[in-house]
Amino acid sequence: MVTTARPRTKKPNYHWMLHAGLIAGAVLMLYPLLWMIGSSFKPEGQIFSDLNPIPQSLDFSNYIKGWTLGTGVSFTTFYLNSFMICAGAIVGNLFSCSLAAYAFARINFKFKPVLFALMLGTLMLPFHVIVVPQYIIFNTLGWTNSFLPLIVPKFFAVDAFFIFLMVQFIRGIPVELEQAAMVDGCNRGQTFLLIILPLLTPALVTTTIFTFIWTYNDFFGQLLYLNNERKYTVALGLRQFLDASGQSSWGAMFAMTTLSLLPVFVIFLFFQKRLVDGIATTGLKG
């Protein structure tokens, strides 16, 4: 762990020490990741005998080997499956959470305080409490071993975090805009589509990013519902390395774990500010 000295003083002449400490800490923190990336380019024999993360040459054979390792189904399938589930979950969350958020933020309907409290209550509900009955429902419907259990609930606003995020955002939009639209004869549906939804874009982007990361990184749900290799996602595909791995597939394994982190990392590069804002304002776990 980070054990470097971090001086607390703010005197300018100590700033170089601060930077030195911060850089040392960062290197220490990222070292396991760098080692993994480096190992994915090393020949099998060098991986555990070499602490230097920088490989002597760029050798992509681990990637080629890892991509098709397993029993016939390649990572092409796993990535397609992961991205399909993510796409479904994103569409579902955008649709259902924006609708619910608009109702909670702007419309005065009966039992609103009770329902709002209920919504917030579900934020703290452990997934494991509902997982058994949900499994029974999906099993009865014959949906196990399909993507439906991982996608369909999203169309019914089960991720209260995003409702909360959007409610907060909509409350910040001046209500006069809607009033003007309503004076012009718009009804609630039109105001939502024409006024709120366009202005809500930043929150929708945040929702998209976090839904992608959470769904992509999810393991429990996928482990539960997907048991045919053709339906496996990236996470489940990676797990196969642990089941099967003889000593000989470590390079391939590191190649595939490295690759699997790439989508989330690319999103991080492009949407860093959004991610940071999302965490800072709502505590969404990245």
Added chain:
Amino acid sequence: MTPSPTPTSTDALPPPKTSLAKARPRGRNILSENAWGFLFLAPWIIGMVFFMAGPTLVSFYLSFTSFNLLEPPEWIAAKNYVRLFTQDGRYLSALRVTFTYVALAVPLNLAFALALAMVLNAKIKGLGIYRATYYIPSLLGGSVAIAILWRQVFGFDGIVSQALAVFGIQGSSWVSSPSQALWTLIILHVWQFGSPMIIFLAGLKQIPVELYEAASVDGAGPWRKFWMITVPMLTPVIFFNLILQIINSFQAFTPAFIVSGGSGGPLDSTLFYTLYLYLQGFANFRMGYASAMAWVLLVIIGVLTALAFLSSRYWVHYDDSAK
């Protein structure tokens, strides 16, 4: 998204009623305000009934039954609960492991997060780069890939053993040692201090500079300023982070599953609560038993959250005048 100064439960109060309804002219609007509300809320209500509240109640019922998915549930009253606490040694060790994990990982994680946030808040150059770098483990840490990496890092030939060997310490496999395996998971959690750090940073920015200036005039040193200004002003954010972390870390699953190869071993030393629940419910198909475990988990999280909220009035400082 403007950063809210106190992202806590106070934000969660229903909004003041808008005057929109009154401003609406007559005509065109076919539906009443009420009807529109429920129309917009329809997906959420269906989801609430079928995927949240309904399953919660069903799970409560199932916790009093013996149920294996094939035959109908058989009512056995409180036997599941009795068995959990009196006859199931593995359950008790799962409880012990999970509490140890939460009790060590959460405070350590928050301490690192706060320390780094303090340093990064000191108007240093390159804040964005440092913040991004320290956040990366948090971003990727929950994935299967990182858990697999961790297994190797702390494995027999892993880089930790090798690094220790440089200093003459005999290397061993941390992940297969019953006394050390849990520590690898604690370290994995502490490693991900990036997101609470970002929340702390946002909180630190809200503290008025005048307070520090006034303290300096009065001759307070950095240490004193930290304890007398930073910590009290930051308590709402600390509180918020604490609640989030407790809820999340009690439900940790992936790292334990991957690092132990799905068994919770060695010798149940990484048998996290949710992992044992998964094994009972979905490997042994004891779904009534798993439901009982889930409800005990709900109660534990509920009680801890309630305790945090109740205690908060004594240590969380809400200063409205500072806004």
